Amino acid sequence: MGxxxxxxxxxxxxxxxxxxxLVQHLLGLPKPPQWLFATCRDPKxxxxxxxxxxxxxxxxxVILPLEVANPTSIKAAAAKVGEHLGGSGLNLLIxxxxxVKITLLENETLEDMTEIYTTNTVGPLLxxxxxxxxxxxxxxxxxxxxxxxxxxxxxNISSIGGSIASFSAWEMIxxxxxxxxxxxxxxxxxxxxxxxxxxxxxxKDTGTFLDWEGKVVPW
Amino acid sequence: MGxxxxxxxxxxxxxxxxxxxLVQHLLGLPKPPQWLFATCRDPKxxxxxxxxxxxxxxxxxVILPLEVANPTSIKAAAAKVGEHLGGSGLNLLIxxxxxVKITLLENETLEDMTEIYTTNTVGPLLxxxxxxxxxxxxxxxxxxxxxxxxxxxxxNISSIGGSIASFSAWEMIxxxxxxxxxxxxxxxxxxxxxxxxxxxxxxKDTGTFLDWEGKVVPW
Numbered sequence: 001m002g003x004x005x006x007x008x009x010x011x012x013x014x015x016x017x018x019x020x021x022l023v024q025h026l027l028g029l030p031k032p033p034q035w036l037f038a039t040c041r042d043p044k045x046x047x048x049x050x051x052x053x054x055x056x057x058x059x060x061x062v063i064l065p066l067e068v069a070n071p072t073s074i075k076a077a078a079a080k081v082g083e084h085l086g087g088s089g090l091n092l093l094i095x096x097x098x099x100v101k102i103t104l105l106e107n108e109t110l111e112d113m114t115e116i117y118t119t120n121t122v123g124p125l126l127x128x129x130x131x132x133x134x135x136x137x138x139x140x141x142x143x144x145x146x147x148x149x150x151x152x153x154x155x156n157i158s159s160i161g162g163s164i165a166s167f168s169a170w171e172m173i174x175x176x177x178x179x180x181x182x183x184x185x186x187x188x189x190x191x192x193x194x195x196x197x198x199x200x201x202x203x204k205d206t207g208t209f210l211d212w213e214g215k216v217v218p219w
Numbered sequence: 220m221g222x223x224x225x226x227x228x229x230x231x232x233x234x235x236x237x238x239x240x241l242v243q244h245l246l247g248l249p250k251p252p253q254w255l256f257a258t259c260r261d262p263k264x265x266x267x268x269x270x271x272x273x274x275x276x277x278x279x280x281v282i283l284p285l286e287v288a289n290p291t292s293i294k295a296a297a298a299k300v301g302e303h304l305g306g307s308g309l310n311l312l313i314x315x316x317x318x319v320k321i322t323l324l325e326n327e328t329l330e331d332m333t334e335i336y337t338t339n340t341v342g343p344l345l346x347x348x349x350x351x352x353x354x355x356x357x358x359x360x361x362x363x364x365x366x367x368x369x370x371x372x373x374x375n376i377s378s379i380g381g382s383i384a385s386f387s388a389w390e391m392i393x394x395x396x397x398x399x400x401x402x403x404x405x406x407x408x409x410x411x412x413x414x415x416x417x418x419x420x421x422x423k424d425t426g427t428f429l430d431w432e433g434k435v436v437p438w
Binding site for chain 2: 071105106108109110113114117118121122125126128129132218219
């Protein structure tokens with residue numbers, strides 16, 4: 001696997017965790033993206049401080065406000081990204097923004113279920129719809145026939161908890177003792193792995209669920 | 220596999236399709252349930268006519284109003300079922316109610332996604348929460364240690380379209396030409412198969428996705 005080489009990328013939920021890690025590692029690539037759009041709900045807030053610091057040092061980093069549960073906010077962000085890119089398209093959309101609320105099954109509510117589904121599931125779909133014209137433009141303007149992240153791709157970030165088939169994940173979420181006994185991989189290692197996987201995926205990986213090492217996770 | 224033998228059952232979305240078929244076949248069992256609760260959104264409406272006809276002939280059939288996307292409606296139905304059952308519990312909850320709207324991915328909206336998720340996914344969860352005390356009561360009052368539908372169980376009805384892993388299902392939903400070329404199994408055959416499967420499932424089947432013949436469907 002070579003290094004990821006991509007002209008323009010957008011990462012949602014980029015102010016912390018994996019999103020921030022992805023931005024940092026993308027900026028540190030041998031050939032960093034010419035355009036890196038980092039979105040979060042409140043780019044001027046305290047929780048986006050690290051992102052603001054990065055933007056003051058990297059002129060290819062553009063921070064944009066985006067609430068992925070809000071169709072109007074998504075459309076506004078897509079328009080802004082289009083303006084920045086001028087005539088060119090967006091190569092890679094990384095739907096990373098997500099929320100989680102740890103609740104036992106018996107205490108789960110309609111409100112929480114709806115809020116989480118809207119952000120984690122409907123949000124990425126609406127993002128795909130809104131950015132499709134820019135992604136198509138990138139694909140058309142890119143050489144080669146096969147799909148790849150350098151051409152145009154949508155990557156949705158999930159967690160092992162998103163696998164229905166994986167019972168261990170279910171136990172991990174339900175049982176805090178297990179969560180404490182199995183510390184997750186660090187953000188740094190995870191992001192490094194993900195970028196390596198992204199550099200190698202192609203058409204055959206469409207619709208699959210891969211972990212940070214590129215291993216297939218059952219749905 | 221023997222015939223399903225269960226003292227009390229509740230079926231949601233029972234006024235038509237598979238729900239109505241389940242009610243008809245449950246009433247026709249050699250040993251029909253002592254209590255069969257059939258719920259639908261508007262039990263007095265024109266679309267519940269067949270269910271009303273059945274209830275006039277079968278005194279073990281109780282029709283109740285229930286909107287599975289509405290927590291208040293669910294709680295009211297659970298209270299009513301509890302009253303009917305007196306001190307005994309509910310053996311089998313069949314979450315069958317569901318809606319579908321055929322839309323191409325690019326035209327999907329937040330409103331439709333939310334409405335369908337609320338009815339098809341959150342509804343069954345809220346049903347499980349509300350009926351859990353009655354299901355536990357049935358389990359405690361039933362002999363034997365292993366799980367079964369005769370003891371206490373929640374069965375969620377889905378469709379092959381609910382499988383993320385099955386590409387053929389995706390194509391089936393997207394491509395109407397395919398849907399026309401592969402007529403689905405009849406309601407009658409499907410319900411017969413499902414009741415046979417229900418009579419045989421046990422603890423080992425918890426969390427699995429089975430088709431009407433009992434074959435495992437990948438998530």
